[in-house]
Amino acid sequence: MTNALEIRDLHKTYKNGVQALCGISLDVKQGDFFALLGPNGAGKSTAIGIITSLVNKTSGTVKIYGYDLDGELEKAKSYIGLVPQEFNFNQFEPIIEIVVNQAGFYGINRKIAYQRAEKYLKQLGLWDKRLTMARELSGGMKRRLMIVRALVHEPRILILDEPTAGVDIEIRRSMWKFLKEINKQGTTIILTTHYLEEAESLCKNIAIINKGVVIENTGMQTLLAKLHVETFILNTEEDLQNKLQGWSDDKGCQVKKIDDSTFEVEISREYSLNDLFSELDKRNINISSFRSKSNRLEELFVRLVEEGTL
Amino acid sequence: MNLNQQFTAFKTIVTKEILRFARIWVQTVVPPVITTGLYFVIFGQLIGSQLSDIAGYSYMDYIVPGIILMSIINNAYANVVASFYMSKFSHFIEEMLVSPMPNYLILVGYVIGGVARGLTVGLVVAFISTFFTEINIHSYFVLFSVVILTAVLFSLGGFINAIYANSFDDISIIPTFVLIPLTYLGGIFYSIDMLPAFWQNVSLVNPILYMVNAMRYGMLGVSDIDLTIAFSIIILFVVVLFSFCLYLLNTGKGIRS
Numbered sequence: 001m002t003n004a005l006e007i008r009d010l011h012k013t014y015k016n017g018v019q020a021l022c023g024i025s026l027d028v029k030q031g032d033f034f035a036l037l038g039p040n041g042a043g044k045s046t047a048i049g050i051i052t053s054l055v056n057k058t059s060g061t062v063k064i065y066g067y068d069l070d071g072e073l074e075k076a077k078s079y080i081g082l083v084p085q086e087f088n089f090n091q092f093e094p095i096i097e098i099v100v101n102q103a104g105f106y107g108i109n110r111k112i113a114y115q116r117a118e119k120y121l122k123q124l125g126l127w128d129k130r131l132t133m134a135r136e137l138s139g140g141m142k143r144r145l146m147i148v149r150a151l152v153h154e155p156r157i158l159i160l161d162e163p164t165a166g167v168d169i170e171i172r173r174s175m176w177k178f179l180k181e182i183n184k185q186g187t188t189i190i191l192t193t194h195y196l197e198e199a200e201s202l203c204k205n206i207a208i209i210n211k212g213v214v215i216e217n218t219g220m221q222t223l224l225a226k227l228h229v230e231t232f233i234l235n236t237e238e239d240l241q242n243k244l245q246g247w248s249d250d251k252g253c254q255v256k257k258i259d260d261s262t263f264e265v266e267i268s269r270e271y272s273l274n275d276l277f278s279e280l281d282k283r284n285i286n287i288s289s290f291r292s293k294s295n296r297l298e299e300l301f302v303r304l305v306e307e308g309t310l
Numbered sequence: 311m312n313l314n315q316q317f318t319a320f321k322t323i324v325t326k327e328i329l330r331f332a333r334i335w336v337q338t339v340v341p342p343v344i345t346t347g348l349y350f351v352i353f354g355q356l357i358g359s360q361l362s363d364i365a366g367y368s369y370m371d372y373i374v375p376g377i378i379l380m381s382i383i384n385n386a387y388a389n390v391v392a393s394f395y396m397s398k399f400s401h402f403i404e405e406m407l408v409s410p411m412p413n414y415l416i417l418v419g420y421v422i423g424g425v426a427r428g429l430t431v432g433l434v435v436a437f438i439s440t441f442f443t444e445i446n447i448h449s450y451f452v453l454f455s456v457v458i459l460t461a462v463l464f465s466l467g468g469f470i471n472a473i474y475a476n477s478f479d480d481i482s483i484i485p486t487f488v489l490i491p492l493t494y495l496g497g498i499f500y501s502i503d504m505l506p507a508f509w510q511n512v513s514l515v516n517p518i519l520y521m522v523n524a525m526r527y528g529m530l531g532v533s534d535i536d537l538t539i540a541f542s543i544i545i546l547f548v549v550v551l552f553s554f555c556l557y558l559l560n561t562g563k564g565i566r567s
Binding site: 049052053054078080082087090102104106108110 | 311312314315316318319321322323326397400401402404405406407408409410411412562566567
């Protein structure tokens, strides 16, 4: 089966000499929910800009469903829907016009465009606001408007560049639900985000870019399995006193007291949670709450980007 | 995109452009009406009544074609330069750039928007002129051709200006320092026969002179310039500017990094 997106040896050097991409290669399968992660300035938005033809590449090839951007640009473009990072619609137009005009740019007649606009505006809770000027919408509504606009021509690949930035948790979760649904219906989704919890819960495959180079490209579960240690924060009902003394050992468990009733346990993959609970039992420590110190993907991300290794 | 889809995309841009200037008609249509109304009163009536006829026409009749064309030039240019620069500045040009719409269609769409505003204002100014004199039409074909070609030409000019502009100042520099002087020196208010030989020759390098004279021929049947030369020059400019605009769009100048 043809890949939804195929990037080979993509380079981009800007006029000011900044090398944003240093030969990245990526494959995104049809129907995938793909996370493209990286710190600020890593090259994610440049890569997306090239895929959507908003940025001219220096060299390399990009194919969308087998259509090369160099030779079959129009065909390739018709497969993509883009939700950019910055608001890029006319703030002085009513939202229904923004959506219907976007469909028009793809050659979709006005009658069908209105039907689709109604469908997606209703799904994303914006139908009541259809006659409102875009500038009067809240930040979350503006983000949803950009999703509707990107979907109105029913693309086979939807690219979302930080779609939930600045959006409250309730709307973010409803957007996740919506994106999962359209992915289930067959739309390939490529997502960049700084909320790693978002990537972990939504995406099947992941690529991490740093300084214009792909430093990791694998399945989400495969990547998470590479994490050797996990840290938990535990709260007790009573004063810990000396109950933690002599616990840290070389079998893969490190314990650190935070305050009189809170401590941190870092355990390796070899050290099971059952081992942890029996040790707590043995030491007569009653736990009132228990949580992971950080998101697992966040832990991996930091190690890969800052230390270059897992 | 097949032809049907291209036509839909084209209609979308044109409708969007016409609605844009229609929505803000107080800023786009009213000011030129007031300015040209003042020209008719001051130059046509107050000063013109003291002057002798030119080429067999009263001064008021003589300046009407040029004033109508001047309003078409200014408004066609202003529409495209403002609209395209705003779409670039606010990034909503990306709505078109990510779509499969061919570049020539984007260009033609914006140009037709400029022509529509130029013609709208031109018609309103022509209507205002009927309060001061009778409108003469010597050749509908010449009049219609010169009006359309001139509006197209200055819409293309506005497009180039918008592509190169990096700030709002940049979109007013060309109209202020190039367009207005060329228009005023383009024979709207006088015949070049009234100038000394040297300045007559200097005037011949001003492309607006050819348009004003072709327009005057279409309305009054008199011109300082041979009509074939005038149309050849206008068409040559249209072809060159259109090709240049398309080249700029294809290379992404000013709109793609």
